[in-house]
Every structure is written in C-alpha cells, then in structure tokens.
Amino acid sequence: MKRYPWLFLAAAVVLASCGGTATPSTTSTTGKCALENDAECIGADLSGQDLSGKRLIGIDFRNANLSNSKFVGADLTQANLVGANVAGADFSEATLVRISLSGANAAGVNFSGSLLTGADFREADIADANFSRAYLTDANFTGALNAPSFESALLCKTAMPDGAVEAPSC
Secondary structure, X not given: OOOOHHHHHHHHHHHHHOOOOOOOOOOEOOOOOEOOOOOEOOXXXXXXXXXXXXXXXXXXXXXXXXXOOEOOOOEOOOOEOOOOEOOOOEOOOOEOOXXXXXXXXXXXXXXXXXXXXXXXXXXXXXXXXXXXXXXXXXXXXXXXXXXOOOOOOEEEOEEOOOOOEEOOOO
C-alpha cells in the first residue's frame, strides 16, 4: 500500500461509482429496481416498458405499475406480482411458472400462448384478459373478478373463479 496509494484511491472511487461492488451494472429504471433475477422492484413504475425476452426469475414486482408493458417471451418464473397493476400488459408466449398475481389488476392482459403452471390469480381482476392457447395447470383463479372465457385455454387441474376444478385428472 505504501508504494501505490493512488491505485488504492482510484479503485475505491471506481467501486463507489458502481454501487460498492465489482459486479457489472444492470439496467435500472427507477434507481432502485435492477431488472435481474431475484431483484426487488416493489412499487416500481415500469408502465409502458418493453421487457420482452428478459429473464426475471424470482423478481418482486409487488404493487408495481406494469400497465401496458411488454413481456413477450419473457421468463418470470416465481415472480411476485401481488397487487400489481398489469392492465393492458402483453405476456404472450411468456413463462409464468409459479407466478403470483393475487389481488392484481390484470384487466385486458394478453396471456396467449403462455405457460402458467402453478400461477396464482386469486382475487385478481382479469376482465377481458386473453388466455387463448395458454397452458394452465395447477393454476388458481379462486375468487378472481370478471373472469373471461377460458374456452381456448389448455386447462389441467385449474381452480376456476367459482372454486370448481377443471380437468382434475389430466
């Protein structure tokens, strides 16, 4: 250290500008929400963002505003969207395994072609949501509000808004 004190100082400045770590910086939209696996984005406003194709496994979007955002082909396995506003969002062809949308505003959301294994929609508003060609297995819609038709969805062991289980032995 005696020999190169300026090198230590320069390294400290560089690390401080990166948030104190030597890891590469990630995309941030609110200054506190890193769009990466297991990030906490509670209450973040990402309305209208295009997050298509992203891997956001285990991300916490509780009470976030994701209205009119695009998640086409994204992987949100085990994401927490409890109480989030995802109205008008596009989750087509997305992987939404064990995702929680309970109490969320999911009105007008496009879930067409998505994998929704173990998804939790309890008490979510799903008015005009599109579930065509979506694969729903072990999903829970108990108490969901304004349920659309699930006629063109692939259902397996799915609890419907009235509590009835569709395709219980598939």
